[in-house]
Amino acid sequence: MSETDTTTDASTSDQTTAGTVTTSGESVEETRDAWTDYDVGGEPIMSVENLDVYYGDDHALKDISMDIPEKSVTALIGPSGCGKSTFLRCLNRMNDRIDAARIEGTVAFDGQDIYQPGTNLVELRKRVGMVFQEPNPFPKSIRDNIAYGPRKHGEINRGLVARLLGRDEKEKEDDLVETSLRKAAIWDEVNDRLGDNALGLSGGQQQRLCIARALATDPEVLLMDEPASALDPIATSKIEDLIEELAEEYTVVVVTHNMQQAARISDQTAVFLTGGELVEYDDTEKIFENPESQRVEDYITGKFG
């Protein structure tokens, strides 16, 4: 966005009905577009255009367009029910699993529309991984949690047949397990008990294990839906530090209810408000210090939401 484009008085224009003309002569719709048309500087890794999502008759997301820059943290904030999780799930087609969900618009990843017929969803979800609110490790060993995906996708050969054929890739698996656990900042805590059941770990450790599991399939984008909301403050702080580190190598898109968290860890922030609108999207500092929209300012300062 060119900030100088937003010449209207936000406090009056934002509360006017969409389509009416403001004092500066711009239509409100045009002004809102300017508030969300954030210039990511270069080719975005993901580009969402005119996205609408319906659950039956419920119009959950309305005409969302936004670009996501690579190797950075994009935070999605907004009050409960405004569509943050719905939006996140659109980025790797997890909404396909919800029968009532209908999606219109395009979501380009690496220049390709992921909603075009013939998209390989397994491949898409390997490249655009997801971490959920509640840690959900498999009831298996720590090692198996990490190795499960790569074994399933045939990237690592293990088991009796592989051994009989002389193709057992234990060393490759060892490397992958260690690298993934190190990247998720949990290796030092679990390296002496990789055979133990993952359900014996603390909540914070389980969540970092789930992040390691997502990293093991070598994604480019990590989608995180309130990854720390079920954790205590110390575990939360470890996840926040980890997210910042991960953004050196990966693109992270994170939904959070916690505005301080968004302000601490993200590079850019998208504010969704009730009704499924994206109201403002900009550098995190700008959103928190000097938002264009009065409604965003009210939300951030706790006047509603």
Ligand SMILES: Nc1ncnc2c1ncn2[C@@H]1O[C@H](COP(=O)(O)OP(=O)(O)OP(=O)(O)O)[C@@H](O)[C@H]1O
């Ligand atoms: N599986 C579903 N079936 C039907 N409606 C749904 C479904 N998931 C979400 N919705 C509806 O879509 C809207 C947006 O929900 P969503 O969970 O995306 O919002 P959110 O901003 O992530 O909320 P929260 O912060 O409470 O998690 C809500 O009205 C919700 O009731």
